[in-house]
Amino acid sequence: MPGIARSSEYLPALRGKHVAVVINQTSEWKGVSLLDKLIEEKIDVRTVFVPEHGFRGTADAGAHIDNATDAKTGLPVVSLYGKNKKPSREQMQGIDVVVYDLQDVGVRFYTYISTLQYVMEACAESGVFLMVLDRPNPNAHLIDGPVLDTSLRSFVGMQPVPVLYGMTCGEYAMMLRGEGWIPNAGKLFMQVIPCENYTHKTRYALPVSPSPNLKSMTAIYLYPGLCLFEGTEVSVGRGTDKPFEQWGHPGFKAKSRYHFEPKGRQGAQHPLWEDKKCYGQLVAANTEEAYEMTKGGLDLKPLLTAYNWSEDKQHFFNDFFDKLAGNRELKEQIQQGISEEEIRKSWVENLDRFRTIREVYLLYKD
Missing domain, CATH: 3.40.50.12170 (Uncharacterised protein PF07075, DUF1343)
Structure with missing residues (x-):
């Protein structure tokens, strides 16, 4: 309640x-x-x-x-x-x-x-x-x-x-x-x-969508990882019926048969790659799958996959990425080919420090 x-x-x-x-x-x-x-x-x-x-x-x-x-x-x-x-x-x-x-x-x-x-x-x-x-x-x-x-x-x-x-x-x-x-x-x-x-x-x-491109609980569970694509040249499906449930790029045609085509609409007037077929992945088939995929934390797999597929890695990231990531290291780690496991290890010390601060202000049990 x-x-x-x-x-x-x-x-x-x-x-x-x-x-x-x-x-x-x-x-x-x-x-x-x-x-x-x-x-x-x-x-x-x-x-x-x-x-x-x-x-x-x-x-x-x-x-x-x-x-x-x-x-x-x-x-x-x-x-x-x-x-x-x-x-x-x-x-x-x-x-x-x-x-x-x-x-x-x-x-x-x-x-x-x-x-x-x-x-x-x-x-x-x-x-x-x-x-x-x-x-x-x-x-x-x-x-x-x-x-x-x-x-x-x-x-x-x-x-x-x-x-x-x-x-x-x-x-x-x-x-x-x-x-x-x-x-x-x-x-x-x-x-x-x-x-x-x-x-x-x-x-x-x-009970109510919190914003025009978070249309479902599937999108809400996938959003933490997929929003990082907003700092890249890859679409997250704005201008489709499944924003933040999929990702794709016109240049990934040789990598995937799955595709979508962004169109201008309310809440996404001029989406990235408007009117162009974007090839990539539907991340989860339903809400339960999205919840299970993400219950271990921030899912970097889609981002790492897309980067590996990119043939123009020099222009894969834009200036917004570091602000979304919150640090300058994540982009460098991806560019250097560091594994997801090693990337996650680099967060541990700061996360532990934050947990200590957070605990003081909790109104509800974890």
């Missing part, structure tokens, strides 16, 4: 207050949006902040989201993406409480935790109370991958955590404040409304 379902725990604290919400299409319980619920309860909501992909979750990754007015409620909708990733002092003016309720997928480069950090910073600066309605993390059973080298900080990686960090957004927020990883951390007043009947090993199927 996610935090939003436990309304008796948060509604009393919101009555008589001026409230802003950080929400999108996932911020619902049994089909009812948090925004609609708060308005029905006569809570004075003043502003709707929305993350990457917009209020309805239909915009492309990286697409500019304009501020707007919600047609149903007449409330101002303020994008926290593009040039305005952090609520300004002006936007926070007159707000007493910010309620954050976004469904995350537990992967460092999925940008909702970056939005969470900026909202925390804005609340600390403006003396605004932050309430996090916690939600299960579908990848919470995993802690794996390179820990971010903070010299590579960006919106797809802001803190020294691994690709898979095994925490809910509520636990992550507590860590950001507790470790002093945000400015003015000591000035932030915050409350997490925890999930009920949940542990990090609980299998949780997301």
